[in-house]
Every structure is written in structure tokens, then in C-alpha cells.
Amino acid sequence: RTALTNLLEQRPATAEPAPTNFEMMLRTASQRIAPAVVNVDTTGEIATWRGWREVGGRGSGVIISADGYVVTNNHVVRIQRQIARDIFVTLQDGRRFRATVLGTDAQNDIALLKIDGKNLPIAQLGDSDRLQVGDWVIAVGNPFGLGTTVTAGIVSALNRSLEGQGAPSGFIQTDAAINQGNSGGALADSRGRLIGINTAIYSPVGANVGIGFAIPVNRVKQVIKEILEHGSVGQAWLGISYADISDPQIRRFLQERLPEVRFPANGMFIDGVVANSPARSAGIQPGDVLIELNGRPLRSIEQMQNYMRTAKPGQKVTLRVWRDGRTFDLTVTLGVRPEDMP
Numbered sequence: 316r317t318a319l320t321n322l323l324e325q326r327p328a329t330a331e332p333a334p335t336n337f338e339m340m341l342r343t344a345s346q347r348i349a350p351a352v353v354n355v356d357t358t359g360e361i362a363t364w365r366g367w368r369e370v371g372g373r374g375s376g377v378i379i380s381a382d383g384y385v386v387t388n389n390h391v392v393r394i395q396r397q398i399a400r401d402i403f404v405t406l407q408d409g410r411r412f413r414a415t416v417l418g419t420d421a422q423n424d425i426a427l428l429k430i431d432g433k434n435l436p437i438a439q440l441g442d443s444d445r446l447q448v449g450d451w452v453i454a455v456g457n458p459f460g461l462g463t464t465v466t467a468g469i470v471s472a473l474n475r476s477l478e479g480q481g482a483p484s485g486f487i488q489t490d491a492a493i494n495q496g497n498s499g500g501a502l503a504d505s506r507g508r509l510i511g512i513n514t515a516i517y518s519p520v521g522a523n524v525g526i527g528f529a530i531p532v533n534r535v536k537q538v539i540k541e542i543l544e545h546g547s548v549g550q551a552w553l554g555i556s557y558a559d560i561s562d563p564q565i566r567r568f569l570q571e572r573l574p575e576v577r578f579p580a581n582g583m584f585i586d587g588v589v590a591n592s593p594a595r596s597a598g599i600q601p602g603d604v605l606i607e608l609n610g611r612p613l614r615s616i617e618q619m620q621n622y623m624r625t626a627k628p629g630q631k632v633t634l635r636v637w638r639d640g641r642t643f644d645l646t647v648t649l650g651v652r653p654e655d656m657p
Contacts, residue, residue, distance in 0.1 A: 320614065332495060332572070340451070341451075341453065343506075343507060344503055344504070344506060346507070347503075347508075348453070348455055348501050348503040348507045348508075348509065349407065349441070349455050349465060349605040350436035351379075351435075351436045351437050351501070351509075352376070352377055352378075352438075352457075352463060353375065353378060353385060353405060354373070354374075354375060354404070354405040354457045355374045355375060355376045355387050355392070355404055355457075355499060356371065356402070357371060357373070357392060357393075357394060357399035357402050357403075358370070358401040359372075359395075359397065359400045359401070360400060360644045361394065361395075370394060372391065372399065373395060373496050374387060374388060374456075374457070374498045374499040374500075375496065375497055375498060375499040375501070376428065376555070377438050377499070377501045377512065378437050379440065379509075380435075381434055382432070382433060383429055383430040383431060384417075384428070384429055384539075385414065385427070385428040385429070386425065386426070386428075386499075386512060386535060387428060387498075387511065387512070388425065388426060388498045388499040389421050389424045389425055389426045391498050392428070392500045392504040393419075398419075402414040402415075402416065402428065404430050405606070406435070407463050410432070412430035413430070414428040414429065415430075416428055416447060417542055417543070419542075420446050420542070421537045422549070422550045422652065423530060423538050423624075424514050424515075424537045425512065425535055426499075427538075427542045427543075435490075435499050438501060438642055439508045440503050440508065440509050440532055440536065441508030441509055441510040442510070442530035442532075443533045443534075444533055446470055446473060446487065446504070447473075448469075448471065448472060448556050449469055450469060450470045450504065452467070452469065452489055452491055452502055452505070453465055453466065453491060453507075454467075454468070454491040454497060454503075454513055454527065454529075455500050455501045455503065456493070456500025456501070456513060457497070458494040458495060458496040458497050459494060459496050461496075466491045466492040466493075467491055468491030468525075469489065469490060470489055471488040471489055473487060474486070474617070476616070476617055477515060484616075484624070485527065485529075485531060486515075486529065487529040487531055488526065488527070488528055489509045489528075489529065490527070491527060492525075493527030497527075498513060498514060499512060499513065500512070501512075502529040505506070511529030511530055511531055511532055512529055512530045512532070512535055512537075513529045515527070523634055524599075547587075550623075550626055550652035551623055551651075551652065552592070552623075552649060552650045552652030553623065553650075554588060554589035554595060555585050555587065555588055555589070555592070555594045555599060556585070556586055557583040557584060557585050557616075558583070558584050558616075559584075560578055560579065560580075560581065560582050560583065560584075561580060565584060566646065569584070573607045578604060578637075579604050579637050582591045582604040582605055583604065583605040583613055584602075584603075584604050586601060587601060590602060594647060596647075597634075597646065598638065599634070599645065600638070603636050604636070604637040605635070605636060605637075606637050608632065608633075608635075609633050627649070629648065629649065630649050632646070632647050633645070633646050633647075634646075634647060
């Protein structure tokens with residue numbers, strides 16, 4: 316016998332060390348939220364040069380009511396922009412239900428599903444407005460179809476924006492591992508309360524690198540309320556594409572091409588206007604600079620995006636416009652944003 320043999324045959328101590336408070340916190344939080352996180356499987360058809368081909372998708376969702384309301388991402392329930400033909404929800408205990416889509420919000424990447432279940436495990440909804448950078452969080456989902464998986468991390472940043480004007484701002488950024496299949500799953504606080512719906516990762520390699528994003532649960536609540544009341548979410552729409560004129564790259568680009576023009580120091584430079592849009596109808600033109608919105612100076616893209624996210628179709632907005640060295644006010648009646656429009 317060797318020392319190694321003796322070591323391998325050694326029995327563990329009968330009295331295990333008590334888990335730390337931190338370990339108990341994560342265990343308890345996981346046990347509270349995990350049963351409410353479900354697998355979402357989709358099936359549909361796509362057109363190919365050989366004809367129609369059946370394809371499938373996979374993501375996660377969160378049960379928010381005992382009678383079967385499930386929230387997930389809009390992109391989880393779609394196949395090539397169309398609602399999937401078949402959507403099934405599978406619980407942690409193995410129960411499987413066909414799901415109906417009650418409504419979607421492409422701008423906020425939220426979908427509300429309904430399954431025919433009773434006394435289902437539910438997630439307790441938290442308050443995402445109370446989050447602070449450094450708070451511990453756990454992400455729960457179905458990465459790569461492996462089944463319910465829990466990862467832990469912290470809130471890395473708040474009110475993050477993703478690239479592209481089609482994406483909203485205000486995301487929770489976390490370093491808790493989020494991978495393919497986690498979309499639509501839960502981001503929970505240290506007490507196991509739902510504080511976000513996982514939606515995206517930033518990755519130059521296509522896999523988790525510690526930068527994930529979740530939609531704050533308070534925004535999710537607003538979207539769900541609108542879906543339940545109206546069946547859809549009408550996003551306010553101007554019909555413009557724009558860039559922050561104070562951005563050094565934008566400013567350098569304009570100065571190189573129009574050296575004789577003295578542009579305002581701050582504002583949104585309009586580089587495109589959609590035909591038949593509210594902006595076009597009001598007289599906004601490419602090359603204009605929006606310098607004020609309802610009397611407030613425009614100083615960042617986030618400011619513009621946050622206003623549009625909370626505005627309603629039909630609402631009137633007053634814009635102060637700079638054009639060729641002069642300024643004037645325009646009143647625009649916001650329209651309903653088409654899904655394929657900026």
C-alpha cells in the first residue's frame with residue numbers, strides 16, 4: 316500500500332463544513348428561480364432553392380404566473396422573422412406544453428406566451444430600478460440544449476446600449492455566463508427575484524466572453540401590460556437615422572467633406588429620412604441637426620433613444636432643427652414603428 320492508496324480510501328469526515336453565507340445565498344437564489352425557467356423549442360419552415368425545409372430553434376423562458384404566462388425573447392419565437400409554426404415549453408420537471416404567442420415587441424425583444432397549465436412554479440418579480448453595479452446576480456437558462464443551467468456573476472454596468480439604432484438602450488450588463496440557448500432566460504438577484512430577461516451577448520468569437528445583456532424586468536412589465544391590454548406593442552416612430560454630432564469620428568467626417576460649414580457642437584445629425592415617415596411629413600431632411608427635443612438640448616444618442624422608447628404613437632414632439640446655419644422648430648406627430656424600419 317502506498318500513501319496515495321491510503322489517501323484514496325480515506326473516508327470523508329462525517330461532519331462536513333457548513334456552507335458559507337455566500338454559498339447559501341447563491342444556493343437559495345438558484346432554488347427559488349430555477350423551477351420557473353423553461354426550455355422553449357420552436358419549429359418552422361424556411362424557403363430554400365430546393366424548396367421548403369423544416370428547421371428548429373431553441374431558447375429559454377420564464378413562467379411569471381401560475382396559470383401559464385411565460386415571457387421570453389421575441390427572437391426566440393421567430394424563424395426568419397416569422398412566428399414559429401410550433402412552439403413548445405418544457406418545465407424542469409419534464410412537463411411539456413404547446414404554447415400560444417399572445418404578442419411580441421420586436422424593439423424590446425420581448426414575447427409573451429401562454430401555456431395551458433395550472434399551479435405552475437413562478438418567478439417572483441424584482442425591481443430592476445434598485446440594481447447597482449457590483450450586485451450579485453445569477454443567470455438561468457438552457458444553453459446549447461443542455462438543460463437548466465445556473466451561472467453567477469455581478470452587475471457589470473447599467474443602462475447599456477447595443478450597437479445599432481434598432482436596438483434599445485437601458486440594458487443590464489453582466490459577466491454571468493450567457494450562451495446560445497440562454498436567450499429568454501432569467502437574470503435573478505441574490506434573493507432569486509427576476510430582475511431581467513437575458514437577451515444578448517457581446518462576443519467577437521461567437522461565445523461567452525463575460526459580457527452579457529439582459530432586459531430590465533421593469534421594462535418587461537410595461538411591455539407585458541401593453542400586450543395584455545392591446546394585443547401588441549406600438550412603438551413610437553420618427554423614421555430617421557442619425558448620429559451624435561459630438562462624436563469625434565462623426566465630426567471629423569463632416570469637417571473633411573464640408574469644411575466650410577460650422578455645425579452645432581451637440582445634437583443628432585440626420586443621415587437618412589424614411590419615405591412616408593412622420594419625419595418626412597414634418598419636413599425633416601438629411602443633413603439637418605436636431606439640437607433640442609421638447610425644449611431640452613440633445614446631447615447623446617441614449618437621450619434620444621430613451622425618449623422614443625417611452626413615447627407613444629400619436630404623441631406630438633417639438634424638435635428644434637439646425638439647417639444651413641439657421642434654427643427653427645418643427646412639430647412632429649409620432650407614428651407606429653414598422654418592425655423593419657429604423
